[in-house]
Amino acid sequence: MIATVVRARTDLADGICLLELAAAEGAALPGFGAGDHIDLELGPGLVRSYSLCDAPSAAPTGYRVAVALDPASRGGSRRVHELAPGDPVPVRAPVANFPLDEQAAHSVLVAGGIGITPILSMVRRLTELGASWELHYAVRTRSAAAFVPELLELAAAAGSRFVLHVDDEVGAVLELAPLVAGAPAGAHVYCCGPGPMLDAFEAATEGVAPERVHLERFRAEPVPTQPDGGTFEIELACAGGTFAIGPDDTILDVLLDNDVEVEFSCMEGICGSCRVKVLDGTPDHRDTALNTIEREAGDVMLVCCSRAKGPRLVLDL
Secondary structure: OEOEEEEEEEEEEOOEEEEEEEEHHHOOOOOEOOOOEEEEEEEOOEEEEEEEOOOOEOOOOOEEEEEEOOOOOOOHHHHHHHOOOOOEOOEOOOEOOOOOOOOOOOEEEEEEHHHHHHHHHHHHHHHHHOOOEEEEEEEOOHHHOOOHHHHHHHHHHHOOEEEEEEHHHHOOOOOHHHHHHOOOOOOEEEEEEOHHHHHHHHHHOOOOOHHHEEEEEOOOOOOOOOOOOOOEEEEEOOOOOEEEEOOOOOHHHHHHHOOOOOOOOOOOOOOOOOEEEEEEOOEEOOOOOOOHHHHHHOOEEEOOOOEEOOOEEEEOO
16 A cells, blocks of 8 residues: 545535545655556545546656545445545555557547546546547536536647536436447547446447447446356465355455455456456456456456356466
8 A cells, every 4th residue: 555645625516526645755656547546545444446537647746536425335435525634545556447548549538427537537648649539528417517627628728529418408318329420430439437328338339349449337237146056166376275166255255264365445346456367267257347358368357256157267376
């Protein structure tokens, strides 16, 4: 963990606050790329992932994250909204689960609600590069829209299209199929937002080459247990040892119970912190962090939620 303190806290919009974190005692912070997130340790056993919203930096002087207060919060967003300047917040180094392809001829960016945070970082970077982009930002109410003045300035500076879609003003949610269908040939499309928006985005991009489709979920969808009961074994190639994973176990729980050190955070398959290399066997991917190419390759998995399609997995642990 990296020791940081809250340098400033600002209310951005209804239910959304912006935290500025500075390294404790002036220490250097690790760099980050567009779309990266950091894990905040908010209390014992309470670690949550939040996207960085600034332009990428190799040597940042601080990290900024915007967090929406979730009415169904399990403690994370509620704790963030209680923080005040000077409060200590240990963080982990930035992780790139939602990277920006800087070589794309054009980028179509779609954000819903607090999903604007990684998208804002991408917009900043694309503007720095002089790259072509457009942004469609959907919110339920105008008062819930964050960063709008900054986004207007960036769009004006880049000569880019920025559309703010307010559901209760137009009486409908943002239609994604026309946006995807109207994208220039070869464009990369990005989306971060609530589950229904991402489901619609996946449906709209079914015919788009996987390498041009990018999305990030901030809440996991429930996954079913394996119909055969789901018992299988894992073998640790480095530490040695073989362990049985029962139908109600997760690989991560069994590893931790046996004092095997594994980094983790959300425990829902959305942050990617518990990514492990698979040396043998076929993973049954149940996360929302890996992309289609990574899933098909089958050489990595998230051990917090994913399982095995066969009787055995060999992990690089």
